[in-house]
Amino acid sequence: MRTAPLALVSLALAACGGSANPPANPLDPNAPTWHADVAPIVSRSCAGCHVEGAIGGFPLITFDDARTIANPIRDSVQSRRMPPWGADNDCNTYENNRALTQDEVDTIVAWVDGGAQEGDPADSPGPVAPLTPPTLDRVDLSLSLAEPYTPQASPDDYRCFLMEWPYEERVWVTGYEVVPDNAAIVHHVIPFLIDPDDAEEYRALDAADAGPGYPCYGGPGGDIETLINTRWLGSWAPGGGARTMPEGYGVRVKPGSLIAVQLHYYSLTTPGPDQTQVNLRISETELGWADVQPWTEVAWVLGLGMEIPANTDDVTHVFEYTEEDSPFTLHDLALHMHTMGQSGEMRVIRQNGDEECLVSVPRWDFNWQTAYALAEPVTVNPGDTVRLTCTWDNPTDDDAAWGEGTGDEMCLGITLLTSDD
Ligand code: HEC
Incomplete structure (x- = not known):
């Protein structure tokens, strides 16, 4: 025909x-x-x-x-x-x-x-099922937007929603999954874990903005410290599916905590309402230490040493951390830059000089911030160095440095790690 x-x-x-x-x-x-x-x-x-x-x-x-x-x-x-x-x-x-x-x-x-x-x-060789992301084998807690939210900005709307933590004792999160409600517009989801000591501050942010949630480009708190100091439960992008912690480990959550779920909505047309849900698997029995750990140079966060000059391509900054005390094991890695980001990578440099590539993203795409799950977890021993490298192009007439705004930049590695010490 x-x-x-x-x-x-x-x-x-x-x-x-x-x-x-x-x-x-x-x-x-x-x-x-x-x-x-x-x-x-x-x-x-x-x-x-x-x-x-x-x-x-x-x-x-x-x-x-x-x-x-x-x-x-x-x-x-x-x-x-x-x-x-x-x-x-x-x-x-x-x-x-x-x-x-x-x-x-x-x-x-x-x-x-x-x-x-x-x-x-x-x-035809017969029907082939789509690659479907993994699901949780058990859901102990479902957190959801209290009411549907309709994005106000197009194409991008970043918004955080606070969710109450119901447990009255310490518990361990051993897995999470995101169930997007309006799947056509939910582009990424990051559940942040808010410490009980900070809960009031976050409630105030929420109260200060009309409608459900509050705007939160970058971190959950609208200022620089919160992005680094706030623990993540994980991160999700379309196609991502459930993530379970390595057997025997969990992310410890104190009673009185809050979950601030950051949603990035992306829509070229008029978006409809969304009421996305986060499902968690919980252990009430004490488990080994798992944490979603951000890596970056503290000086950068304070505005020193991560300059990206105006009208300059291929600006690279490197952060290195040498472990001195106790081994830990890396399971998942993600990178985070803003829109000037071009490429990034994380490596381990062993004490004897051998290098192992952990993750390398040669063409950074702000819209696809996925966590990459190592098929074989990598243990970092005392004396080993973790190196994070970010490269940017700055086509604008303004110098860029660390910050939360659209014209600012960041360089973070985000890893799921476990430790037995
Ligand atoms: C994980 C979800 C996902 C998968 C899997 C996926 N796409 Fe896409 N695709 C998108 C999204 C979202 C867009 C809209 C643009 C964007 O966000 O990058 C898109 C846009 C496109 C476009 C138009 C824009 C462009 O970048 O060219 C084409 C063509 C396309 N996809 C083809 C494919 C093909 C072919 C495959 C399989 C080999 C595929 N997609 C798999 C999510 C996906």
């Missing part, structure tokens, strides 16, 4: 003697086809987000869905923008890796370049 019109187009072009170039996508009889080769890849790696009502914004299910945007699909996989996966898989191996293999990229590219042919449904 598709063959005839394309062939006619090329005949027509040849007839008017116009183009010496072949048509953009000539039909290649040996090229991969939708049913035989491409649909299985797209069903597994794209359809989870590209389905009606999900974050991807447009469906990518049927041949017609894909055919009409074949060129953008090719570009998105070739450039590795899609599926969103920022980590360089040569650096380390990740449990939650969702990148396409090079073979899969090549197949999609060859399909588009060969005329984006449908092929024969009989050649």
